[in-house]
Amino acid sequence: MYLFYIIILPLITAVLLRWHVFDNKKSAGVIACCSVLGSFVVVLLHTRYLFMAGDSGAMYFEKLWEWKILPDVTMPFGLRLDAISYVMCLLVTFVGFLIHVYSLGYMKLKEYSRYFSYLNLFVAMMLLLVLSDQLLFMFIGWEGVGLSSFLLIGFYHQSHKNMNAAKKAFIVNRIGDLGLLLAMILLLAIYFLESGQFSLSVLTLETKASLLQAPGIGDFTLIGIVGVLLFFGVCGKSAQMPLYMWLPDAMAGPTPVSALMHAASMVTAGIYLMSRMHFIFDGSVFVSHLVMWVGVITALFGSTVAIFQRDIKKILAFSTISQLGYMTLACGIGAYGVALFHVLTHGVFKALLFLSAGDVIKACKGNQDIYLMGNLRHKLPRTHVMFWMGALSLVGIFPLAGYFSKDLILFHLFTNHFGVYLLALLGVFFTSCYIFRLLYLVFYGNRQADTNQEYRTPITMLFPMVILSILLLMLGWLWVPSFLHLPEVLPEFFATVLPVELGHHLVFKELIVGLISTVFAATGFFLARKFFLYGPKADFWIAKRYPRFYRLLSHQYYLDELYYKAFVFENHDDRDPNEDNAFTNSVLHVVAVFKGLIDRYFIDGLVHWFAWIPMFLGSVYAKIQNGQIQSYLRWITMGSLISLLYWFLWISKAGQ
Amino acid sequence: MPALFSLQSYLLLSAMLFVIGLIIVLTKNNAIQIIMGIELIFNAAAINFVAFSCFRPHLLDTLQMSGQVIAIFVIVVAAADACAALAIILSLFRVFKTTRIQNINRLKG
């Protein structure tokens, strides 16, 4: 069996669809869904290989081609299936398939090929990212999902607002990629110079990781530097603290896109990378601590900002940022398996939340402002139930999936880093606040939302949501706390590739942790219920009582505006109605103008000056040519007199 | 030199005539006057030749009167030259309606 087909199937479909081979809505969508489903099936068919791989851990490797850099130096490109990639593949293909089906019901477009083509491209790129064996190959997928993100966020390209969001996403990603690129270059250089092997494949990197123990700059070991650079790349892709700002804006794309990319798949690529490169992050204490702190700060940031947002999708976006913070946190403390488990569960429940939000948006005729919604539980009863399930899973209530994954993170923190544990717990409280605020403002209350009266949730939208909710009930049991003495499926599976601790058997501690987190979650729940059951009046009350606090939070701590002022490049966009400021004095802009002017006036000026010299000299000499014969004659006479004089002197000198 | 009119005085005469003729050519504004100046130059050269033929006969090997022969050549050439020059000036006059040299500067630049 070939792993290659997993990737090539959606890729070819994407290309065909883009050339409008099938333009009828039904055909385009159905073909796209089938291709993703096909990938899913192929992944499943490879399952048996995982368990017969033997000593090298559950792994199946397939070499595709190689680059011949020098006659004796080659760089192989291949695909690799092991525990991590298998789980990620399943997630991407299955959730991807569900979202394709959902899109069939959700999107109302003039032509569907472009949309489904891009969605398929995204799935193909994500699969490439996850399945590739070496970093360079993975980088193709990494940027490929960035490309698809750009294309999909900017899908409604008539609006500059969407395009700006798409551009922002790609560029912020690129900033992170600088770190990743430099890390790859560094790794290649070191490995090649020391061991003669020109390869970034994970196996090579891992087995020769000791090479990196050498000191780099100052006190930092090379492994530390590489770790920081890799983490910078992760921050860009997974929207961690310094590079998060593209994610809220990315909500300008269609809702299924947000569900797939910015909840389930693309943003989790960073976590995947960290798990793959775990030996680097384990090798340096500084980097691990950095990762942990960035994770916890992001988690708190995301959850606090989400509390006062008005747009459904923005709330969910910040929720994603916050949950990604938790995953990063888990990686930072060395619990990579736990992080991946959370990726899995988060993918499911966040997708469910987004899909339900999509349903709500459609019912409210495209309105996304929760202040204008309310009392929707009668209109959309099934969505209401599923939203509850998603919300409960998000805050981590037993027995839904989110409980198990979040609890594991908290447990690991509790035992090792108590201070951070407290902060994470605070994050749970805030999470609960915002999600239940959202729930109550949208589905409860006695205001009547402006809805589309004949709207019924189509079956194509309902089906995926139902499947996801069922999954939520089942997923958690893959990794149960060990005191329940049930088979630990997932950790054993992961243990083949990652350093995972198995079987703690610390009953008391686990129970305590679980209880405490539930208590915090419940507090948030009751608080939200109290304030928001009847509408957003509480928001206004807080805004009046604590205006600065309110404004700080609702404007995302003003960070986005800071970025805008500092870095955004606006150039003569005076015709764009969505951008009011035609001229921004940002750093980049100033530099660009400066350089442009230097080039035009200074350097080109030098060239023109250089060209002016002959012209000037020419004009001077041309004055002799004034058309007057007599002046010519005078010049001739003068010249001959002088030469005669000189000749006489010379002759006389020679004579002496 | 003890003699009254020696070679040098003729040479001096011829030089003076040459210079006068040159100055006329260089500074006069009327085309006809310039031609007169040219004639003067020619004649100065002729005087020069004759003077040498007269005072330094041993300078000329073959013929005792080479200088004088050349002087006749000079007169012929001067005449031809005067014709050609006058013809040019006539044509110029037809085009420019003036004989003032200063105004004929079409070859400028």
Place this chain on the structure above:
Amino acid sequence: MTFLLFFPMLVGVVLLMVPKHVHNTIYKISLGATVAHFVILCLTLVQIDFSFDQWHYVVKVPWIEPLHIYYALGIDGLSALMCLLTSITMVLAIALSYKIKKKSKAYFILMLFLQTGIYGVFLSIDLFLFYIFWEMALIPLYFLIGIWGGVRREYAAIKFFIYTMIGSVFLLLSLVLLYLLNPTDSGILLTDLHVHQQWIRNFSELIWGIPVSTMIFLGLFIAFAIKIPIFPFHTWLPDAHVQAPTPVSVVLAGILLKLGMYGMLRFTLGFVPGEVVMFAPVIFILGVINLIYGAFCAMYQKNMKKLIAYSSISHMGYCIIGFSALTFLGLEGSIMQMLSHGLIAALLFIIAGAIYERTYTLTMSDLGGFASQLPRLTFVAVFAVFAAIGLPGLFGFVSEFMVLVGAFMGSLYPSSLFGASDTFFQLGTSVAMFTVLITAVYMLWMLQRTFFGALAEKWTSLEDISTFDLGWIVLLMALIFVFGIQPSYLLELTHLNVTDWLDFVGEIQ
């Protein structure tokens, strides 16, 4: 080989006889000739085994005896790659030239002569012959830009011509120096590089206090630096590219810049590698300036073609830093970047040309919203922009990555101007990497401004690109994609060259 070289010119001469009015026939003849030439070239190249000997199909005929000038042609890996690039770009340029209606006969004849000139540069082994063809490539360009160009075409043409001429003067100086001081009896041929390096290095006399090798290097360097273009000498490029008609821009950006780089690689590394090592840090810094300065200037531009022109300057910076690092990856990456930039810049200019033909304006604030009106063109544009940004999976990334790794692994030798250093290149490469980001910024900005957003009233009646155009463009895109995934065939052609150059450098130490 001679046939290969002169075939386009012969066709040009034949075209002279054809009457002027049959545009279509002229077009078809030129296109047919160029495609045929490409096919012959491919057939010739396929038969060569590039891993075996370095030079193939060598033609060496004594020409001007007293000065030991030969008429010598030959092909090796690098030349083959460049010839391939030339023929592909030329095919594209001529294929898309059917819109040139005024004086079309002269236009096509000039294009064919230009083709011969460029091939001559790549195929000639004798230095003097190289110089002849180098000049020969300039003259048709002067006319092509000056007659069929944009608004300020005369200014651009003169500027381009004279600026490059000044460079050629320096090349001539070096050439004269080499020929006069040549103690051997053989000519100055690329096949005898070892011999030349020997006597150049051992020449003990100083000229005005500078050793001969440095003089030669300076002459060569300035000449090629103007062509590449390297930082202070780059201002002819924006004007020339903007004012030239589309197919000529394609040729300019695709091939002409590479002439300079080719010369730099071949001749400086071939004759005076010691000086290259000595000046490596300076060259590197200039390359980094090219990268970053070019990128920032591109951000400032309001004219689309000027933006692409500055991006060309920026991308050639990659070639320069790869070259100066003198590692195998750096040199290979430099060659790859020549190829990939040739293809990608050609694509970008084709798009710019397509827009200009429809809207007669290149000022980006006037454009906007074409995605809904011209979907096919938008698709091509998105592809081209992401290729220029260096999206992995496409050719641009391959070369950029190789250059960056190569530059990173470089180290300064003790004989360089800055002394021995290991961190110089690492720091420099880290700085140079910011270009990746800035390129994304201005390219995406251009894409958004031109193709996305609301469509203005006046553009609602534009036509999309024809299938004929699209066919050629798709071929180009396919090439960019295929070589992005598997560049090995191209890489193999460079192995011998790179190992030779590294040997030269190694011998000096």
